[in-house]
Amino acid sequence: MKTDAELVASALRGSQDAYRELVKRFERPVYSLVVRMVQDPAAAEDLAQEVFLKAFRRLGSYDPQWKFSSWLFKIAHNTTIDYLRRGGPATVPLEAEEGDKGGLGAVLADGTTADPQAMAERRDLARSLERAIAQLRPEYRQAVLMFYAHGASYQDICEVTGLPLGTVKTNLHRARKELAQAMTSLGWGPKGEMAGETGRVPGS
Amino acid sequence: MRPSHQNALDRWLAAERGDRPEEAEAALAELFGALPLIAPPAGFADRVLVRAGIQAARGGVFASRVVRLVLAACLVAMGLGVLWLPPTLRWLAGRWSLSDVVQGGVQALIDGTQWLASALRLWDLLLTIGGALTQPLTLPQVTAILVACLVASSLAFRFLRDQISGERNWTYVDPI
Numbered sequence: 001m002k003t004d005a006e007l008v009a010s011a012l013r014g015s016q017d018a019y020r021e022l023v024k025r026f027e028r029p030v031y032s033l034v035v036r037m038v039q040d041p042a043a044a045e046d047l048a049q050e051v052f053l054k055a056f057r058r059l060g061s062y063d064p065q066w067k068f069s070s071w072l073f074k075i076a077h078n079t080t081i082d083y084l085r086r087g088g089p090a091t092v093p094l095e096a097e098e099g100d101k102g103g104l105g106a107v108l109a110d111g112t113t114a115d116p117q118a119m120a121e122r123r124d125l126a127r128s129l130e131r132a133i134a135q136l137r138p139e140y141r142q143a144v145l146m147f148y149a150h151g152a153s154y155q156d157i158c159e160v161t162g163l164p165l166g167t168v169k170t171n172l173h174r175a176r177k178e179l180a181q182a183m184t185s186l187g188w189g190p191k192g193e194m195a196g197e198t199g200r201v202p203g204s
Numbered sequence: 205m206r207p208s209h210q211n212a213l214d215r216w217l218a219a220e221r222g223d224r225p226e227e228a229e230a231a232l233a234e235l236f237g238a239l240p241l242i243a244p245p246a247g248f249a250d251r252v253l254v255r256a257g258i259q260a261a262r263g264g265v266f267a268s269r270v271v272r273l274v275l276a277a278c279l280v281a282m283g284l285g286v287l288w289l290p291p292t293l294r295w296l297a298g299r300w301s302l303s304d305v306v307q308g309g310v311q312a313l314i315d316g317t318q319w320l321a322s323a324l325r326l327w328d329l330l331l332t333i334g335g336a337l338t339q340p341l342t343l344p345q346v347t348a349i350l351v352a353c354l355v356a357s358s359l360a361f362r363f364l365r366d367q368i369s370g371e372r373n374w375t376y377v378d379p380i
Contacts, residue, residue: 048248126239188213
């Protein structure tokens, strides 16, 4: 399998297959980040497309010393900020109906477990987590998503957001605390505190 | 057996309450690991490539089966046209006399000349207006002021663009 840098070099030489491979390789990470940031699937697809278009136009300026994903996330970061600044509808929580293929329902119903109750619990938990993430401030949300959902390092987040290391660490720490508070307020609690069992408070 | 993500949730929330940041971080990372990335709607890559103008050039103009069919139909029609051309020309020659053709040609020449005269009058009017507008530019002071205005507006535009695109931080984004 070709590395990202090799694909970029092929794309710059005019290989259309390389362009396609780059999109296929990064469409999920970019779309996931954007949709969780803007909380609007329709706008997210448009923005994610814009991210790739900007990347293709500026591919010549990409420095292979950088990780391609970091470079792409930086473009996603700028594009998302510009959208949120323009006053995009960032106040609607990302919800999905049952069976919604583009939404959370599809994400959670991954079929890795055959137990319907376990699947329902997992779906419930993930929906709560998405809701809690949506309640975070945009800068906290992006730090959490990049660090935990995309496995980015502190340094990667610094490069993408342009923030100092200390600020990134502080944002992540506060975001984690706020996330825990949000999950607790949504009815989730540690084992032993919720009627002897993990999970949501009965009736919540 | 309890699913791993629920165990991770338990450990994370317990660690947060117990103020054990490293344990909380590890448990939360594990919890996020249980949540797959969200896939974009089907055909996302195709739409990106179409917008980028890459797919259009991918197979060239003749890649489409419809285009090839239309092209073949055009070639067949052209072949039939070549077959029918001589009898059609003979039929037309029988209907029009030489004087009709000459009269038609002269009329077309007159119409064309009149159209050209109208176009030249309009061009003359535009030249007059342009001359009146550029008259002040012959003065060095006016030219200097105009150049200064252009330079100032270019610099202002550049500065504004740098301000907008350069400083992308969260300060001006409303928290949710």
